[in-house]
Amino acid sequence: MSKHLDVDLERLHRSLLRMAGYVEDAVVTAATALRSRDPEACARVVTGDADIDRLENEVQDECLKILALHQPVAVVLRRISAVLMITTDLERIGDLAVGIAERAAVVSRPPYVPIPEAIEGMTRRTLEMLRASLDAFVNLDTTTAARVIRADDDVDHDNAQIINGLVERMQADPALVEPALSLFTAVRNLERIADHATNIAEDVIYLVNGEMVRHHPEALKG
Amino acid sequence: MSKHLDVDLERLHRSLLRMAGYVEDAVVTAATALRSRDPEACARVVTGDADIDRLENEVQDECLKILALHQPVAVVLRRISAVLMITTDLERIGDLAVGIAERAAVVSRPPYVPIPEAIEGMTRRTLEMLRASLDAFVNLDTTTAARVIRADDDVDHDNAQIINGLVERMQADPALVEPALSLFTAVRNLERIADHATNIAEDVIYLVNGEMVRHHPEALKG
Numbered sequence: 001m002s003k004h005l006d007v008d009l010e011r012l013h014r015s016l017l018r019m020a021g022y023v024e025d026a027v028v029t030a031a032t033a034l035r036s037r038d039p040e041a042c043a044r045v046v047t048g049d050a051d052i053d054r055l056e057n058e059v060q061d062e063c064l065k066i067l068a069l070h071q072p073v074a075v076v077l078r079r080i081s082a083v084l085m086i087t088t089d090l091e092r093i094g095d096l097a098v099g100i101a102e103r104a105a106v107v108s109r110p111p112y113v114p115i116p117e118a119i120e121g122m123t124r125r126t127l128e129m130l131r132a133s134l135d136a137f138v139n140l141d142t143t144t145a146a147r148v149i150r151a152d153d154d155v156d157h158d159n160a161q162i163i164n165g166l167v168e169r170m171q172a173d174p175a176l177v178e179p180a181l182s183l184f185t186a187v188r189n190l191e192r193i194a195d196h197a198t199n200i201a202e203d204v205i206y207l208v209n210g211e212m213v214r215h216h217p218e219a220l221k222g
Numbered sequence: 223m224s225k226h227l228d229v230d231l232e233r234l235h236r237s238l239l240r241m242a243g244y245v246e247d248a249v250v251t252a253a254t255a256l257r258s259r260d261p262e263a264c265a266r267v268v269t270g271d272a273d274i275d276r277l278e279n280e281v282q283d284e285c286l287k288i289l290a291l292h293q294p295v296a297v298v299l300r301r302i303s304a305v306l307m308i309t310t311d312l313e314r315i316g317d318l319a320v321g322i323a324e325r326a327a328v329v330s331r332p333p334y335v336p337i338p339e340a341i342e343g344m345t346r347r348t349l350e351m352l353r354a355s356l357d358a359f360v361n362l363d364t365t366t367a368a369r370v371i372r373a374d375d376d377v378d379h380d381n382a383q384i385i386n387g388l389v390e391r392m393q394a395d396p397a398l399v400e401p402a403l404s405l406f407t408a409v410r411n412l413e414r415i416a417d418h419a420t421n422i423a424e425d426v427i428y429l430v431n432g433e434m435v436r437h438h439p440e441a442l443k444g
Contacts, residue, residue: 064303071293081286081306088310167403171396178389184403185410 005070009079012062013138016083016090019055020134023090024127026052026097027193031123033101034186035115037108045101052094059087082207086137089196089203093130096189096196103186106179113179116165119187122158125151126194133200142208148201155194162187227292231301234284235360238305238312241277242356245312246349248274248319249415253345255323256408257337259330267323274316281309304429308359311418311425315352318411318418325408328401335401338387341409344380347373348416355422364430370423377416384409 026045033041063080066072072080107113129148136145163184170180248267255263285302288294294302329335351370358367385406392402 060303064299067289067299067303068295071295073290073293077286077289081282081289084303084306085310088307167400170392170399170403174393174396177392177399181389181392181403181406184406188407 008066015059022052023094030097030100034104039105039108042101042105049098056087056091082203089199093193093196096193099189100186103182106182113176116162129197133197136204145201145204152198159191230288237281245316252319252322256326261327261330264323264327271320278309278313304425311421315415315418321411322408325404328404335398338384351419355419358426367423367426374420381413
């Protein structure tokens, strides 16, 4: 690998991690705003999404510049293609955080629907998956990537449990149907954020193994 | 452009359109199954998703092979990068169709929640957007792409109208909360399919204009 290409790839990874930092902040702020009924924090997530979109454009432009300038093959080509896929996942996670913030703003107004305690654990697990998936990419660490993929089952379990509670709430009190539906959408968005972290982890395994694991995750369970 | 590259690009477009055909079928079958309460059709969508995943892998492998073999620059590089993005959107649309089919299977069982008539129009508009976005890509037609982006507002409007009706239904009859929630998720998935068609249209405009419109759609409205 040429010295020049090496420098460009390092810069690209830094840009990707910078974008990931913004995305992680958005998820933390949105999930905290949901639990603490904080409409100002919700508004910050919504306006902050423009930064994430801008960073996505920058990272993708960097990828295309490296492809055009160095015309890399094999490993480096796969690596840049993975960065392109990961930025798409990160941008969607940013959009999902905005969705949580918008629903959190509804939930912060009366009539107040009780916030299920399990959301806190689900948020923590989702954020751990997101961080670990990016660590796995930077370190090309398939063990960590496989751990992320397995952890998705726990988040799905949290999700199912919370949704069941919300259904009971809506059945018991028609006045809470609307805010409970907002909470339902926010929780589903959190679950989809975990799915995107899983996508990133699958991309890492594909990158390292050169095999398409994305659609055969059963190979990793055990 | 070399003759060889030309042939490879044509084959790539055919593969992409083949994948798009499978995805479109999945959406049509899932939406029809929802309206006609047809659990067998639901099961077909779920099992058929493996074909879509396989086609996504094939198209992406073709992209990487063309990149490695021809080391294209500028226009062709952007075009292949667009194909990579579009396959990701198509694969997600396939997943969303599976989500609709899974919810449709719930809705097909008692207690029966009435299916809002507006779903038919929303489905038709969403499918038109999906087809038009792919036409726009193949013909590099920004006028059609801009039309797709504008049409998303109509689908959002359908979505809001249907959701309001479902909220009223859940408030009026607690026994229908669970099936109405399944219908809610199915309708949201349909709306997200329209969002992915919008993404594809934005990619086309980016491809043609070399500008990143994805995050500045206001430039197209009017």
